[in-house]
Amino acid sequence: MRPALLIILAGSLISAHALADQALAKAKNCLSCHAVDKKIVGPAYQEVARKYAGQKDAADKLASKIMKGGAGVWGVIPMPVNSQVSEAEAKRLANWVLSLK
Numbered sequence: 512m513r514p515a516l517l518i519i520l521a522g523s524l525i526s527a528h529a530l531a532d533q534a535l536a537k538a539k540n541c542l543s544c545h546a547v548d549k550k551i552v553g554p555a556y557q558e559v560a561r562k563y564a565g566q567k568d569a570a571d572k573l574a575s576k577i578m579k580g581g582a583g584v585w586g587v588i589p590m591p592v593n594s595q596v597s598e599a600e601a602k603r604l605a606n607w608v609l610s611l612k
Contacts (some may be wrong), residue, residue, distance in 0.1 A: 541604065560609050
């Protein structure tokens with residue numbers, strides 16, 4: 512297994528993989544409603560990661576919500592269906608979000 516490529520950005524060590532998944536979130540318009548560290552329309556990704564930390568099926572649960580949308584977990588504003596996100600992309604996004612604790 513190859514070691515992960517690490518990038519120093521603004522004094523923080525960030526993996527190239529994490530940057531790629533953040534770019535995917537941006538490309539799929541996820542960052543229109545979410546941010547890593549603050550609530551916009553939906554919850555901050557760090558808050559989502561904390562809520563689902565330690566749950567064995569968290570990545571599958573989140574991937575499903577990313578594709579199918581949802582309501583009621585984080586308030587009254589529903590998360591819309593994201594038909595432009597494939598199952599593989601939803602899984603990558605879910606794993607990236609869960610890594611942000």
